[in-house]
Amino acid sequence: MSLKEYHFPRLTKFLLLNYPKGLTNTNSRGIMQKTIIRSKSMDLVGVVFERLTVLEKDPLRDSNGSSKWICKCTCGTIKSISQRSLRGGATRSCGCLNKEICTTHGLSKHRLYVIYKNVVERCKNPRADSYKYYGGRGITICDYWLEDFMNFYNDMLPIYKEGLELDRINSDQGYYKENCRWVTHQQNLHNTRSRMGSSVYKGVSKNKNSSRYTASINKDGEVYKLGSFTCEKEAALAYNKKALELNGEYAYLNKII
Ligand SMILES: [Zn+2]
Numbered sequence: 001m002s003l004k005e006y007h008f009p010r011l012t013k014f015l016l017l018n019y020p021k022g023l024t025n026t027n028s029r030g031i032m033q034k035t036i037i038r039s040k041s042m043d044l045v046g047v048v049f050e051r052l053t054v055l056e057k058d059p060l061r062d063s064n065g066s067s068k069w070i071c072k073c074t075c076g077t078i079k080s081i082s083q084r085s086l087r088g089g090a091t092r093s094c095g096c097l098n099k100e101i102c103t104t105h106g107l108s109k110h111r112l113y114v115i116y117k118n119v120v121e122r123c124k125n126p127r128a129d130s131y132k133y134y135g136g137r138g139i140t141i142c143d144y145w146l147e148d149f150m151n152f153y154n155d156m157l158p159i160y161k162e163g164l165e166l167d168r169i170n171s172d173q174g175y176y177k178e179n180c181r182w183v184t185h186q187q188n189l190h191n192t193r194s195r196m197g198s199s200v201y202k203g204v205s206k207n208k209n210s211s212r213y214t215a216s217i218n219k220d221g222e223v224y225k226l227g228s229f230t231c232e233k234e235a236a237l238a239y240n241k242k243a244l245e246l247n248g249e250y251a252y253l254n255k256i257i
Contacts, residue, residue: 042083043057044057044069044083044086045057045069049071049086049089049091049092050092050093050097051073051074051075051092051093051094051096051097052071052072052073052074052081052086052091052092052093052094053071053072054069054070054071054086055069055070055071055072055078056069056070057069057070058070058080060080062082062084062142062143062144063140063142063143063144063176064082064084064142064143064144066082066083066084066144067082067083068080068081068082068083069081069082069083069086071086071094073093073094073096074093075093075094075096077094077095077096078094079094079095081147082143082144082147084144085144085147085148085151090148090150090151090154091147091148091150091151095148098148098149098150111162112152112153112156112157112160113149113153115165115166116145116149116152116153119141119145119166119175120141120146122134122135122139123135123139123140123141123174123175124141124146138174139168139173139174139175140174140175141174141175141176142174142175142176142177144176145175145176155177156177156180156182159181159182160182161182163184163185164182164183164184165182165183165184165185165188166180166182167180167181167182167183167187167188167250168180169181170255171252172255183250186220187247187250199213199232199235199236200232200257201232201233201235201236201239201254202236202239202252202254203215203216203217203226203235203236203239203242203243203254204232204235204236204239204254206232207228211230212228212229212230213228213229213230213231213232213234213235214226214227214228214229214235215227215228215229215235215236215238215239215242216239217239217242217243217246219246219247224242224246226238226239226242233256236254236256237254237256239254240253240254
């Protein structure tokens with residue numbers, strides 16, 4: 001084991017008193033090891049993170065399994081915030097601080113902020129036009145991003161290039177870091193879910209006068225006819241194969257169900 005050792009006398013004493021047996025990991029000199037200091041079940045009650053004061057632990061966890069803490073903001077708002085956001089330093093208020101920063105620094109006009117707002121709308125606002133294709137289909141935005149625009153900004157800005165569009169790698173899953181990437185408008189069009197209605201699979205349609213299924217794919221204005229199949233899944237697989245060939249890693253692939 002090459003774990004680095006740290007010596008925080010007060011914290012060590014606190015942790016020793018507050019940790020269940022088996023979790024403590026001290027060496028012969030009573031020096032606690034890093035594993036414990038970083039443990040997820042740290043007590044944050046009373047700790048101040050800029051505008052937020054931690055009141056108590058939230059019995060619920062966020063979608064990543066991170067602990068959440070009920071915090072009170074200096075503006076009076078009470079909000080549950082994940083430990084990950086608090087300790088990472090990204091979340092320093094109930095959201096009021098970001099509103100001020102965004103207004104002051106013009107981030108509200110930043111393209112990422114516009115994209116973020118749209119994602120929140122279509123996943124969370126049942127009155128939004130496109131809600132039925134997103135929130136209504138169970139497509140969600142992860143708590144970490146929902147909590148704070150800056151979490152989204154810090155996750156996605158490093159890989160952003162001007163003009164790109166936000167894309168979900170697996171279109172059956174929601175908006176979270178591992179499932180999101182930036183693509184060109186052209187790449188995004190290939191991935192748009194088919195709303196033709198005759199098959200659950202993209203690129204597949206049921207023939208009107210027989211029980212067969214036709215597979216086809218468009219690329220740059222050209223239609224590739226991939227044949228007709230007795231089995232819907234076979235047609236979907238043919239689509240997947242061609243999509244991979246044409247669009248590589250940006251291909252939308254049917255999940256065969
Ligand atoms: Zn606030």
